[in-house]
Amino acid sequence: MDNQTHFGFKTVDESEKAGKVAEVFHSVAQKYDVMNDLMSGGLHRVWKHFTLTTSGVRAGDKVLDIAGGTGDLARGWAKRVGKSGEVWLTDINSSMLTVGRDRLLDEGLILPVSLADAEKLPFPDNYFNAVSVAFGLRNMTHKDAALKEMFRVLKPGGKLFVLEFSKVWKPLSPFYDFYSFKALPVMGKLVANDADSYQYLAESIRMHPDQETLKQMMLDAGFGRVDYHNMTGGVVALHKGVKF
Numbered sequence: 001m002d003n004q005t006h007f008g009f010k011t012v013d014e015s016e017k018a019g020k021v022a023e024v025f026h027s028v029a030q031k032y033d034v035m036n037d038l039m040s041g042g043l044h045r046v047w048k049h050f051t052l053t054t055s056g057v058r059a060g061d062k063v064l065d066i067a068g069g070t071g072d073l074a075r076g077w078a079k080r081v082g083k084s085g086e087v088w089l090t091d092i093n094s095s096m097l098t099v100g101r102d103r104l105l106d107e108g109l110i111l112p113v114s115l116a117d118a119e120k121l122p123f124p125d126n127y128f129n130a131v132s133v134a135f136g137l138r139n140m141t142h143k144d145a146a147l148k149e150m151f152r153v154l155k156p157g158g159k160l161f162v163l164e165f166s167k168v169w170k171p172l173s174p175f176y177d178f179y180s181f182k183a184l185p186v187m188g189k190l191v192a193n194d195a196d197s198y199q200y201l202a203e204s205i206r207m208h209p210d211q212e213t214l215k216q217m218m219l220d221a222g223f224g225r226v227d228y229h230n231m232t233g234g235v236v237a238l239h240k241g242v243k244f
């Protein structure tokens with residue numbers, strides 16, 4: 001029998017998880033952006049803006065956005081690195097990637113796009129100055145393998161940015177639980193006609209490693225100077241690490 005893992009609150013064989021995650025993102029891709037704004041009250045833009053502006057990424061840098069979906073971070077990176085830089089938008093899911101690629105093209109941005117599994121990245125060793133993954137790590141089956149791949153493709157001195165839901169400040173948790181488990185699936189049903197995917201979202205957040213655990217996982221993958229910054233009371237944390 002396969003090893004077991006989590007898909008939200010359910011326990012599934014490891015071999016099943018990627019397929020189930022794929023179903024979620026094929027289903028939500030067309031409504032993904034509007035749901036993001038609605039569910040977060042626009043806050044996801046602030047979290048991503050903070051990631052970009054505190055990154056230290058500069059003109060000419062090479063940046064890989066993993067699980068990049070509809071391209072919010074890739075677009076931001078492209079503006080920062082300019083014409084002399086290189087930004088790859090990658091994701092394992094063709095529906096998300098197609099929405100992202102089309103959206104960037106509509107804005108006049110032509111970036112290299114690649115259908116890529118974070119656990120087996122199709123890039124050479126020591127290539128990128130920065131790697132980002134926003135709200136993607138949570139969905140990966142073997143997070144340790146994905147973190148090692150991120151480490152491999154970074155140049156020495158390169159930085160990893162992991163933006164992800166995290167463990168909320170305790171006094172906020174009753175409100176956050178009510179919002180996540182009562183309001184989110186209803187919004188998902190009304191706007192995207194898909195309550196289950198938004199139930200999975202709420203459950204997967206609760207099953208994701210907390211701030212300190214993710215920090216340790218990054219250290220285990222080889223990163224140095226690992227630290228994190230909580231945002232919105234720990235609803236989200238930005239972890240950074242450096243490859244030495």
Ligand SMILES: C[S@@+](CC[C@H](N)C(=O)[O-])C[C@H]1O[C@@H](n2cnc3c(N)ncnc32)[C@H](O)[C@@H]1O
Nearest residue numbers: 025067068069092093096117118134135136139
């Ligand atoms: C919540 S979306 C985040 C999209 C985008 N980064 C953002 O912040 O709006 C999560 C993305 O992770 C992708 N994903 C899940 N597992 C993956 C894997 N193993 N490798 C690459 N991408 C993956 C999904 O296809 C989906 O597009």
